[in-house]
Amino acid sequence: MLGILRRIWGDGASGQVARKRMQFVLMHDRIDITPDMMEAVKNDIIKVLSRYMEIDGGSVKVDLEEGKDFMALISNVQVKRVYRHSTSG
Amino acid sequence: MAGKTIVVTSGKGGVGKTTTVANLGTTLAKKKYNVVLLDTDIGLRNLDVVMGLENRIVYNIVDVIEGKCRKEQAMIRDRKLSNLCMIPAAQTREKNSITEEQMKELCSSLAAEFDYVIIDCPAGIEQGFKNAIAGADTALVVTTPEVSAIRDADRVIGLLEAALVRQISLIINRLNAKMVKKGDMMSTNDIIALLSVPLLGVVPESEEVVVSTNRGVPLVHDRSSKAGAAFRGMAARLNGESIPLDGDSRGFFGRMKRLIWD
Ligand SMILES: Nc1ncnc2c1ncn2[C@@H]1O[C@H](COP(=O)(O)OP(=O)(O)O)[C@@H](O)[C@H]1O
Ligand SMILES: [Mg+2]
Numbered sequence: 001m002l003g004i005l006r007r008i009w010g011d012g013a014s015g016q017v018a019r020k021r022m023q024f025v026l027m028h029d030r031i032d033i034t035p036d037m038m039e040a041v042k043n044d045i046i047k048v049l050s051r052y053m054e055i056d057g058g059s060v061k062v063d064l065e066e067g068k069d070f071m072a073l074i075s076n077v078q079v080k081r082v083y084r085h086s087t088s089g
Numbered sequence: 090m091a092g093k094t095i096v097v098t099s100g101k102g103g104v105g106k107t108t109t110v111a112n113l114g115t116t117l118a119k120k121k122y123n124v125v126l127l128d129t130d131i132g133l134r135n136l137d138v139v140m141g142l143e144n145r146i147v148y149n150i151v152d153v154i155e156g157k158c159r160k161e162q163a164m165i166r167d168r169k170l171s172n173l174c175m176i177p178a179a180q181t182r183e184k185n186s187i188t189e190e191q192m193k194e195l196c197s198s199l200a201a202e203f204d205y206v207i208i209d210c211p212a213g214i215e216q217g218f219k220n221a222i223a224g225a226d227t228a229l230v231v232t233t234p235e236v237s238a239i240r241d242a243d244r245v246i247g248l249l250e251a252a253l254v255r256q257i258s259l260i261i262n263r264l265n266a267k268m269v270k271k272g273d274m275m276s277t278n279d280i281i282a283l284l285s286v287p288l289l290g291v292v293p294e295s296e297e298v299v300v301s302t303n304r305g306v307p308l309v310h311d312r313s314s315k316a317g318a319a320f321r322g323m324a325a326r327l328n329g330e331s332i333p334l335d336g337d338s339r340g341f342f343g344r345m346k347r348l349i350w351d
Pocket of ligand 2: 135209
């Protein structure tokens with residue numbers, strides 16, 4: 001019976017399918033980032049990058065994006081000029 | 090010294106909380122500890138029938154909290170073990186007839202008299218859940234190897250951590266070893282890795298559970314039951330005894346030892 005179902009669904013052992021799906025679902029459930037927190041992340045990114053380059057602070061965007069089985073933080077920053085000597089340290 | 094207050098919770102309903110409370114409580118009482126079981130599933134009382142004590146109820150937990158009786162009057166003594174008793178839930182009241190403060194008070198007054206206070210939690214994450222965990226210092230999260238139960242368990246673990254419940258461990262119930270072997274059920278290790286909480290024990294899927302519930306006699310009374318052995322192992326570990334996890338599903342050697350020592 002299970003053999004028939006497996007042929008219909010055309011994939012491997014359902015335990016592994018469940019495990020992979022749960023990894024993704026739980027990661028999502030646990031990530032409970034408030035807009036305030038996203039704003040703080042954005043400001044920290046600006047702060048760190050500004051040590052190395054001149055950036056357009058107003059252009060910075062930070063988003064969480066879903067991949068098929070991962071989650072990515074995507075940030076887009078317009079760089080105006082990279083400092084010749086890093087100001088860090 | 091104050092006793093341990095342990096809440097058995099899950100998020101999802103029907104995964105085995107009440108069964109767990111009855112069997113862990115009975116095992117600890119058989120070890121001569123003074124144990125009280127507290128049914129906080131107000132409106133959906135069940136622990137009384139699982140324990141086979143349904144026809145002795147006079148007062149319930151809400152009566153105690155509202156001061157309609159003393160807590161001793163609401164305690165129903167087990168039929169076999171004189172050091173085991175239960176306070177039933179109210180059947181015709183609402184979950185918000187009691188507050189978290191009142192539960193804390195009740196739990197600490199029970200912990201002053203008993204070695205173990207074991208709390209049966211309702212399903213869900215609303216007021217009934219908050220009440221059930223309010224007075225607990227340890228939480229046992231029950232899940233089955235299914236996606237919805239695991240997801241709910243994860244949510245509940247998050248809420249327990251936020252409520253600063255210090256000790257949280259996991260019970261996996263209704264594991265079907267044959268299905269795991271075929272790859273059609275998540276394994277114990279899969280589930281531990283997903284939830285990242287220490288494991289207290291694994292209970293196999295078993296017809297014995299249904300039979301014992303039908304009779305109103307907790308499974309652990311039956312020395313030959315495999316699921317009963319799993320509950321006994323969990324109770325021992327809860328009690329600080331170092332029983333290995335795989336000792337619960339005894340092989341030939343374990344059975345021999347039992348024949349010799351029991
Ligand atoms: N290991 C098991 N094997 C078979 N049936 C089980 C097992 N554990 C629980 N059950 C059955 O599942 C049902 C729900 O169990 P219960 O303990 O009442 O869950 P909960 O209190 O979480 O709602 C009961 O009918 C019980 O007999
Ligand atoms: Mg129940």
